[in-house]
Amino acid sequence: MKSSFLMTMFLMTLFFLFHGSFSVASEYGYPIKNPLSATIIGTPEALKASQESLTFWQPDYVNIAPADSQFDREIDNEYKISIFPEREISDLFWYEKGGLKYSIAEHDAQAPLIFIISGTGSSYRSSLIKNMQKNFYQAGFHVVAISSPTIPNFMLNASTSVMPGNMYEDSADIHHAMQMIMNKHDDIQVSDFYLTGYSLGASHAVYVTKFDDEKQGERFQFKKVLLINPPVSLTNSVVLLDKMFEDNIPGGLDNFNVYYKKIIHKVSKFHHRNEDLGLGKEFFFEMFKEQPPSDQAMKAIIGFVFRVASSGMVFTADVYNRQGYVIPKDRVSSLTASSSLTVYSKVAFRLGFDDYIKNFYLPNFVGKSGLTQKKLMTDASLESIAPYLQQNSRISVMHNLDDPILMPGEIDQIKALFPGRTTLYPYGGHLGNVTYKQNTYDMLEYFTGKKMTAMVNPANKGAIK
Amino acid sequence: MSHKYLYSLLSLIIFTLLQGCSNSAIQEESIGTMGAESAQNTLESVGVSLDPNSDTSVNIYDPWESTNRKIYNFNAQLDDYLLIPVVDGYQAYIPRFVRQGIDNVYSNFTSVNHTVNAALQLKGKTTVNNGMRFISNTTMGIAGIFDIATGMGFPEIREDFGQVLGYWGVPEGPYMVLPFFGPSNLRDTTGVVADFFIADIYLDGFGMNRGTNSTAWGIMYYGLMGVDIRSKMSFRYYDSLTPFEYDMIRLMYTAQRRVLIGE
Numbered sequence: 001m002k003s004s005f006l007m008t009m010f011l012m013t014l015f016f017l018f019h020g021s022f023s024v025a026s027e028y029g030y031p032i033k034n035p036l037s038a039t040i041i042g043t044p045e046a047l048k049a050s051q052e053s054l055t056f057w058q059p060d061y062v063n064i065a066p067a068d069s070q071f072d073r074e075i076d077n078e079y080k081i082s083i084f085p086e087r088e089i090s091d092l093f094w095y096e097k098g099g100l101k102y103s104i105a106e107h108d109a110q111a112p113l114i115f116i117i118s119g120t121g122s123s124y125r126s127s128l129i130k131n132m133q134k135n136f137y138q139a140g141f142h143v144v145a146i147s148s149p150t151i152p153n154f155m156l157n158a159s160t161s162v163m164p165g166n167m168y169e170d171s172a173d174i175h176h177a178m179q180m181i182m183n184k185h186d187d188i189q190v191s192d193f194y195l196t197g198y199s200l201g202a203s204h205a206v207y208v209t210k211f212d213d214e215k216q217g218e219r220f221q222f223k224k225v226l227l228i229n230p231p232v233s234l235t236n237s238v239v240l241l242d243k244m245f246e247d248n249i250p251g252g253l254d255n256f257n258v259y260y261k262k263i264i265h266k267v268s269k270f271h272h273r274n275e276d277l278g279l280g281k282e283f284f285f286e287m288f289k290e291q292p293p294s295d296q297a298m299k300a301i302i303g304f305v306f307r308v309a310s311s312g313m314v315f316t317a318d319v320y321n322r323q324g325y326v327i328p329k330d331r332v333s334s335l336t337a338s339s340s341l342t343v344y345s346k347v348a349f350r351l352g353f354d355d356y357i358k359n360f361y362l363p364n365f366v367g368k369s370g371l372t373q374k375k376l377m378t379d380a381s382l383e384s385i386a387p388y389l390q391q392n393s394r395i396s397v398m399h400n401l402d403d404p405i406l407m408p409g410e411i412d413q414i415k416a417l418f419p420g421r422t423t424l425y426p427y428g429g430h431l432g433n434v435t436y437k438q439n440t441y442d443m444l445e446y447f448t449g450k451k452m453t454a455m456v457n458p459a460n461k462g463a464i465k
Numbered sequence: 466m467s468h469k470y471l472y473s474l475l476s477l478i479i480f481t482l483l484q485g486c487s488n489s490a491i492q493e494e495s496i497g498t499m500g501a502e503s504a505q506n507t508l509e510s511v512g513v514s515l516d517p518n519s520d521t522s523v524n525i526y527d528p529w530e531s532t533n534r535k536i537y538n539f540n541a542q543l544d545d546y547l548l549i550p551v552v553d554g555y556q557a558y559i560p561r562f563v564r565q566g567i568d569n570v571y572s573n574f575t576s577v578n579h580t581v582n583a584a585l586q587l588k589g590k591t592t593v594n595n596g597m598r599f600i601s602n603t604t605m606g607i608a609g610i611f612d613i614a615t616g617m618g619f620p621e622i623r624e625d626f627g628q629v630l631g632y633w634g635v636p637e638g639p640y641m642v643l644p645f646f647g648p649s650n651l652r653d654t655t656g657v658v659a660d661f662f663i664a665d666i667y668l669d670g671f672g673m674n675r676g677t678n679s680t681a682w683g684i685m686y687y688g689l690m691g692v693d694i695r696s697k698m699s700f701r702y703y704d705s706l707t708p709f710e711y712d713m714i715r716l717m718y719t720a721q722r723r724v725l726i727g728e
Contacts, residue, residue: 070560074553095541095703123706151706254512257520260720268724275591276620279721312707319708328504338534343508345709346522350511359505 038432061109119199121309171207202230242352245303311348541702573609582624627656631726
């Protein structure tokens with residue numbers, strides 16, 4: 001009987017919805033041509049792959065309720081696994097005690113298994129993962145969903161240093177978690193292992209694969225790996241996202257409260273004229289059709305969401321490592337489950353990811369690894385492992401020409417790093433088109449090796465292969 | 466009589482308030498980033514003013530924060546151990562058309578509140594809309610099981626008593642987190658209580674909560690209502706993936722109410 005949380009969540013997506021630039025492209029059918037709108041809106045429900053359209057890939061052993069079922073049952077189960085049982089987690093994070101959370105959608109038959117790694121600040125139950133999980137499951141895969149090493153649950157339960165940012169360490173941690181998960185669920189009958197990830201999760205997928213290839217002993221030997229909208233250089237993308245937030249609040253961050261009030265006023269005025277819409281999805285849909293937000297406002301929102309994620313990450317790393325970055329070292333032990341964190345949230349909210357890299361992560365890792373700052377920075381870019389990527393035909397990429405987290409020229413770098421293995425879509429922004437039906441078909445074609453026939457999908461074209 | 470459970474609810478809320486007052490308000494605001502040795506980054510160094518009226522950050526009046534956070538955590542556990550498992554079972558085993566019917570019946574009852582509260586805010590058109598909605602769904606919709614009013618051009622327009630208070634200029638007061646209900650503030654808490662009184666009057670009028678079994682009836686009625694409402698919300702505690710979830714929810718709840726009330 002809580003007051004409507006769903007609605008409050010929608011307020012967060014305030015400046016998000018519609019830009020109204022819908023038109024039918026001649027070839028690739030994803031309708032949102034503005035990359036910022038695409039990033040924010042994603043794929044409208046009607047343009048996702050229907051369950052019916054995926055029966056083409058569905059093996060006999062798949063037991064899935066019809067789309068019009070009267071009963072809502074999840075296809076996956078959620079679990080927790082304890083990876084560092086000795087580790088002490090502050091009472092402040094009481095809700096993260098008990099282990100790393102993940103989910104598995106599992107068949108009662110021998111089947112290939114696919115791991116999905118989520119992107120910065122998102123978990124194993126993000127809506128993107130849920131959607132992909134459903135599609136892969138229907139196509140016959142067991143699906144294991146893994147959170148990003150940048151979220152508190154992963155950091156506190158599965159990260160060696162609890163200080164995300166190092167591709168090698170974070171990916172080794174993911175790999176370790178994956179192996180522990182498979183050992184725990186040893187009754188799952190797996191034929192082959194596959195791997196995918198989106199955004200930062202795609203970068204992790206690369207390094208997990210590399211780690212697996214070079215490792216002694218038990219290995220997954222991934223058969224195919226798919227990277228969805230990876231950053232080319234972590235540093236470049238992080239700087240872009242930091243700036244999106246900092247540079248697009250009118251009057252700068254010092255005027256955040258003015259901005260907040262202005263948004264409320266604007267939404268309230270629209271609501272007053274359209275009370276019958278409620279405050280849900282439909283309301284924001286209408287509002288943004290009628291009053292499309294400027295590119296500046298949309299950048300602020302994308303940056304805001306990223307900042308919420310990064311400020312939480314920074315705070316968690318500081319609490320665990322007692323670095324005195326935002327919390328005085330001697331205050332950490334006095335924090336309890338009901339301590340006010342407001343002050344820390346305000347401080348962390350002002351510090352970008354880039355600041356964390358330079359003033360928190362790098363100083364620590366230079367000492368720990370013996371590597372120079374410069375080496376650590378270049379390690380976080382795909383260029384640093386170019387020969388490996390160029391020769392590794394099991395790794396493919398899906399990306400968008402208009403992805404706003406890429407710098408100019410980075411698309412060409414991707415094409416060079418994954419020769420003949422890159423699928424580029426003309427639109428979609430950052431991840432906006434991941435659940436678009438054609439992207440889903442393309443992913444399933446890639447992983448199953450089963451090409452959809454032209455008769456089934458006459459419109460399946462448009463991407464540049 | 467039927468008021469027993471209402472009184473228990475009231476005493477729960479009052480208890481909460483008193484708890485809050487007794488613990489209240491050691492404002493950590495100015496000391497948070499200073500220990501014996503201050504942190505590398507402080508409010509000052511990042512340029513956030515300590516003045517609660519400044520524009521450098523959003524400040525929401527929350528003098529009972531410590532209690533609020535405890536109740537927030539209580540609600541999170543209530544969700545984990547009780548509500549979500551019940552909701553999962555409800556969705557897995559009760560067919561959708563039955564759930565929809567239950568939801569419609571509750572919405573129909575609540576539309577009486579929506580009507581009264583619209584009238585109290587002098588919203589003529591909305592009052593008529595909500596009244597027509599109740600009448601047509603109660604009759605042609607067979608006691609509210611079917612929502613035919615939306616198709617007839619009378620959509621659901623929610624109006625709660627907190628909005629009435631806001632309309633007449635009552636300020637939002639301190640932020641509060643209520644057991645079971647979640648985020649609120651002093652004004653909206655008063656509104657919740659008032660809405661229960663309104664519901665009690667009409668439920669009594671329909672003869673639905675009279676007799677010796679009124680307590681059991683009340684628990685059933687409001688219990689199922691809780692499951693219905695929770696099943697429609699995708700929110701999960703501590704799933705926002707930031708340790709500052711409490712702060713975020715406080716910010717968003719307040720924004721949402723200000724939008725509704727037009728402040």
